[in-house]
Amino acid sequence: MTTKSTVPERVQKRPSVYSVRQELPHTRPYELYYAEKVPLLQVFEKAALAWDNRSRSGILRNLARLVGIGKPMQAAECGVYRGHSLVACLRIARDLHVPVDFIGLDSFAGLPSLVEEDLKVAPENAPYRKKVLFDDTSFEAVDKLVRSAGFAKNAKLVRGFFVETLSKLQAARYDFVNIDCDLYAPHIECLEYFYPKMNIGGIIFFDDYHSHDFPMAKSAIDKFLEDKPETLLHLRFGPEGTNHTKCYIEKM
Ligand SMILES: C[S@@+](CC[C@H](N)C(=O)[O-])C[C@H]1O[C@@H](n2cnc3c(N)ncnc32)[C@H](O)[C@@H]1O
Numbered sequence: 001m002t003t004k005s006t007v008p009e010r011v012q013k014r015p016s017v018y019s020v021r022q023e024l025p026h027t028r029p030y031e032l033y034y035a036e037k038v039p040l041l042q043v044f045e046k047a048a049l050a051w052d053n054r055s056r057s058g059i060l061r062n063l064a065r066l067v068g069i070g071k072p073m074q075a076a077e078c079g080v081y082r083g084h085s086l087v088a089c090l091r092i093a094r095d096l097h098v099p100v101d102f103i104g105l106d107s108f109a110g111l112p113s114l115v116e117e118d119l120k121v122a123p124e125n126a127p128y129r130k131k132v133l134f135d136d137t138s139f140e141a142v143d144k145l146v147r148s149a150g151f152a153k154n155a156k157l158v159r160g161f162f163v164e165t166l167s168k169l170q171a172a173r174y175d176f177v178n179i180d181c182d183l184y185a186p187h188i189e190c191l192e193y194f195y196p197k198m199n200i201g202g203i204i205f206f207d208d209y210h211s212h213d214f215p216m217a218k219s220a221i222d223k224f225l226e227d228k229p230e231t232l233l234h235l236r237f238g239p240e241g242t243n244h245t246k247c248y249i250e251k252m
Contacts, residue, residue, distance in 0.1 A: 026091040030237065037085060038237035039246035040178060040205055044089045047176040047203040048073060048098040054201065064099075072099035072154075074174045078162065078190040079181035079207075080106040081134050083142035089178070090151045101172075102155045105165055108142065110135030112161055117184040121215040133182075162186055166193040173199045180207035187220035195224070198251035210234075210245040225249070 030038045051073040056064050064070045073093065077086050086104045093100040110132040114122065122129055139159045146155045158165050162181070166189060177194045179187060191204070198204065208217035209232070225232070230249040238244060 026088045027095060032238045035236075035238040035241060035244045037088070039235045040085055040207065041088060041092060042235070042237070043203060043205050043246075043248050044075075044176060044178070045092050045096070047075075048093050048096050048100070050201055050203075051175045052096065052098055054199075070099065072101045073176070074101055074172050075176040075178075076103040076105065076174060076194065077178045077180065078105050078186065078194075079179070080104040080108075080142060080157065081180075082137045083145045085178065085180065086142075086155065087145060087149045087151065089176075090146075090149065090154055093154070094150075100154050102151075103169065104142070104146075104155055104157045105162060106137075106139075106142075106157075106159065107161050108137055108139040108159050111181075111183055112186065114183065115185050117219055118216045121219060123213065123215075126213060128182075162189045162193075166190070169193075173197055173202075175199055175202045176205070177203070178205045178207065182208055182211070182214040182217060184216040184220045187217055188224060191221070191224040195228070195251075200251055202251045203248050204251070205246065205248040206232075207246060208243075209247045211243050213243075 026041060030041070052061065055073075056070060075089070077089070080086050083104065086102065090100065090102060093102075111128060111134055114128070119129075127133065139157060143157055146152065146157065158169070174194060174197050177190070177198070179190050179194075181187060181190065187208075194204065206217065206221055208214045209221055211217055221232075228249075229252050232247045232249060234245055234247045236245040
């Protein structure tokens with residue numbers, strides 16, 4: 001008996017989820033093919049709606065939507081790569097009429113060097129033991145993507161390794177941060193920077209906590225949260241699969 005594929009025909013022959021993110025549907029119904037990315041979209045939507053409820057109500061909300069007044073939601077992504085998850089989140093904010101200032105941070109030159117904590121837990125055959133991953137992108141290409149999607153005013157890309165760039169960001173309080181940077185040290189750097197700057201109820205999303213390829217993400221997140229009051233909330237879209245389960249915290 002043959003089972004009907006849930007993968008739409010137009011993407012069936014594509015090699016990996018990374019190459020099709022530009023087509024990522026940012027509204028329901030989500031396609032099972034994108035299971036790895038759906039939790040991010042759902043959690044970003046939750047954060048945007050929570051921001052809307054916290055910041056505006058009644059007539060003020062409608063007026064703010066009409067004339068675009070008020071302080072925007074503050075968001076950041078640590079690990080932009082080719083910009084597809086960034087643009088998908090920006091589209092959700094646009095659909096919800098939530099004004100957003102989104103900072104996208106990346107080296108745009110791939111992952112940094114591994115540290116001891118990475119080498120301790122990285123699978124023996126992990127490709128990143130031998131070569132730099134995610135260097136097949138560029139600041140210019142992502143900037144073009146963001147502009148062509150109509151988000152020049154909502155998104156600011158920051159190029160460089162987090163150790164250099166985070167401390168130079170303008171002071172701000174954040175409502176949503178997506179940490180998608182795979183390795184141990186970048187997780188710690190981003191958490192040390194953003195955690196104290198989160199608004200109460202703001203969300204930090206972790207793309208790699210359950211990753212089999214990058215188990216050092218879990219080591220870093222567990223280490224950082226050891227003495228914090230927040231609990232990790234886990235979610236999955238569709239059946240269990242490699243990297244389908246994601247998690248996040250809501251700042252207390
Ligand atoms: C898995 S990719 C991000 C994918 C992207 N969020 C998406 O879903 O389309 C991880 C990214 O993190 C970036 N990265 C990891 N550590 C970094 C660091 N310390 N500084 C800057 N960028 C870093 C890499 O350059 C890479 O582009």
